[in-house]
Amino acid sequence: MTASASVSSDATSLGSIALIGGGPGDVDLLTLRAVERLRAADVILYDDLAGDEILSFARPDAELIAVGKRAGHPSPRQQEVSRLMIGYARLGKRVVRVKSGDPSIFARADEEISAARAAGVPIEIVPGITTATAAAAYLGTSLTKRGVARRVQMVTGHDLNGRLPADLDMAALADPGATTCVFMGKATFAALADKLIAQGLSGETPTVVVESLGSPSTHVIAGSLTEIAGRLAAAKPLGPCLILYGAALAGIGHDKM
Ligand SMILES: C[S@@+](CC[C@H](N)C(=O)[O-])C[C@H]1O[C@@H](n2cnc3c(N)ncnc32)[C@H](O)[C@@H]1O
Incomplete structure (x- = not known):
C-alpha cells in the first residue's frame, strides 16, 4: 500500500x-x-x-x-x-x-x-543500533581508542538544499583526537575534506566509506582523507554511505567487497 x-x-x-x-x-x-x-x-x-x-x-x-x-x-x-x-x-x-x-x-x-x-x-x-556503531562492528574496530580517540562525533554532510552545511564547526571536525561519522555526506565529502585539511587535519587521516551496510552489497573503501574524496567521486556509490575518519580507523587499509 x-x-x-x-x-x-x-x-x-x-x-x-x-x-x-x-x-x-x-x-x-x-x-x-x-x-x-x-x-x-x-x-x-x-x-x-x-x-x-x-x-x-x-x-x-x-x-x-x-x-x-x-x-x-x-x-x-x-x-x-x-x-x-x-x-x-x-x-x-x-x-x-x-x-x-x-x-x-x-x-x-x-x-x-x-x-x-x-x-x-x-x-x-x-532505540536501534545506529549505522555508526554498526559500521564499527562491521569494520572490526572501536570508535574510541585509549590515547588516540577520546571522543566520537556524528555530523550531517547535507543541509536542506543538499549542500555541505555552512555552519559546521570546522575546528571540532578537524580534531585529530576524535572519530567523526559523517551521515548523508557522500556528495559533499570532497568539499568537507578540503575544509578539514585547510583547518589543519592531516590529509593522511584514516578514512573509511561504508556503503549499504547490512545488505549483501556492503562495500567498503578505505584510504587517507586526501584519497577518499577522489575515490568517492570516481566510484559514485548508489547505496547509502557512512563516512568515518580519524586515527582510530588506522589499519583498515584495504577495500572489502
Ligand atoms: C536519514 S540518515 C539516518 C541515520 C540513522 N537514523 C542511523 O542512526 O543510522 C541516513 C544516512 O544514514 C547513513 N546510513 C543509513 N543506513 C545506512 C546503511 N545501511 N549503510 C550505510 N550508511 C547508512 C547514510 O549516511 C545515510 O545517508
Missing part, C-alpha cells in the same frame, strides 16, 4: 505510536522490544533504508505503508507522514513507524514526536 491511504482524524478511540529503530538493516540486530512492537502493530510505516526483512515480523493483516523514497517515487513530506501516523492512531490502531538505525540520529524523530504530542497521541521511542 502507498502513503496515500485515506485516514480520517475525527475518530474517537486512541491508539498509540511506536517509533522504532530498525538498525542498520540486519534483521538480527533489531532489539527484542522492536520485534514485539512490530508483531503487535496494526499499521507499519517504513522507509527504504529500514530494510524489507524487518517487515517479516508484521502480522499478515497489518497494513504496511511505504513512506520513503523508493524506485524513483517521491517520498511523502514529513508532515504527511506525521498526519498518517496520527490519523491511524486516532482510529485506535497501534502504529509502528520504523526508522533506519536509531530514531534519535538524523531521522527527524523530533518532528514526529512533537506532532504526536501536540495531537495528544501516546508515542514511545524504541
